[in-house]
Amino acid sequence: MQFYKERILNAAQLKRLSEHKYSCTSASVLDAWLQPWWCWLVSKTPLWLAPNLITILGLIVNIVTTLILVWYSPDARQDPPRWACALCALGVFVYQSLDAIDGKQARRTGSQSPLGELFDHGCDSISTVFIALGACIAVKLGEYPTWMFFQCFCAMTLFYCAHWQAYVTGTLKMGRIDVTEAQFSIIGIHLISAVLGPDFWSTQLPTIKISVNLISNYVVVLFTLYLVAAYINVIVKGGVGKNGSTVAGTSILSPVIPFSLVVVPAFIIFQKSESHVYENHPALYILAFGMVTAKVTNKLVVAHMTKSEMEYYDWSLLGPAMLFLNQYFNNALPEYWVLWLCTVWVCGELVRYCGQVCREICDHLDIQLFRIPRAAPAPASASAPAHSKAAPDRNAPCEPDRSDAEDTEPLLNNNSIS
Secondary structure, three states: OOOOOOOOOOHHHHHHHHOOOOOEEEOOHHHHHHHHHHHHHHHOOOOOOOHHHHHHHHHHHHHHHHHHHHHHOOOOOOOOOHHHHHHHHHHHHHHHHHHHHHHHHHHHHOOOOHHHHHHHHHHHHHHHHHHHHHHHHHOOHHHOHHHHHHHHHHHHHHHHHHHHHHHHHOOEEEOOOOHHHHHHHHHHHHHHHHHHOHHHHHOEOOOOOOEHHHHHHHHHHHHHHHHHHHHHHHHHOOOOOHHHOOOOOOOOOOOHHHHHHHHHHHHHHHHHOOOOHHHHOHHHHHHHHHHHHHHHHHHHHHHHHHOOOOOOOOHHHHHHHHHHHHHHOOOOOOHHHHHHHHHHHHHHHHHHHHHHHHHHHHHHHOOOOOOOOOOOOOOOOOOOOOOOOOOOOOOOOOOOOOOHHHHHHHHHOOOOOO
């Protein structure tokens, strides 16, 4: 495993990436209700605004509003200001709305490309960590650190399993209660904290003597496990490759290895820490391991889109290894310092990997990441790549006569699809 590769994607992978065709099915309940809002919003979006720029702006808003909550309650036990909870609700709503219109903007401007899908999924993998962490802080789940750990990692696991299933079957499948419903539920949680105060979640119900935040945690974890089990059920039935393998012809169980190399050490380090580094600094701990999970998920998405084998080991795993080795040598350094070093390392590795992959794809497709060419090629032209479909006039704000599947596509991270 080289520390630095001059190129992450080889010529064959880039060729398969350019031939990739996005496939997604969705039966979301809320999507149909939100279509008028998304159509109005994209109609007011300037034509010069690149879809990937819309995506990254939404992610930045989500990160900043969540970090404000982290600043006021790094241990998820203190009461964050009510205005911070309201701001975080707004941040999730802005992110969700911008994430929903980036695909519409891509069709509207004729700037679809496989990079859009990859970039959108990559931002979503990062956003999942911050949304889950923000929800835990809003309900003061740090009072139950083990349950906070499981709730955050359940969210990451669910997102990973969705793309694991896509790697196996070739299609990203979303149910009637899925990402949109989860996002609006979390918006509701933040609004309750803003109106009634975070202390509301610590209230114990008189009959069963269990706090409200713990009950909500049970509901979230049980429902997440149900969805994960549904994904696993699809995966074990076999893939679209030869002899039931993945789209890359690899074992359907192979993606469990890199993910386990993140989750298992996270739990062991949490349990073995003598200084209780996780209990004292849960937000920082979740962010550190969440960024490793985000990178592993990004590599799974790349493997799916390039139809290639997923690498098991990654240099971002050196971050958790720092914590593990420090515990092995009886905390030669304060664990809090090592945790900060781990966080900086894994964040740097994530940015480096994503930046290099985006640059290589941009060079291969001769496009720019955050700019729309002055004369974007018509999506329906004869020279259009195999993954493109006919698109409406570039000035059309929205297409009400499109199928339900196409209407919900922008929510499901598909800048690249027309």
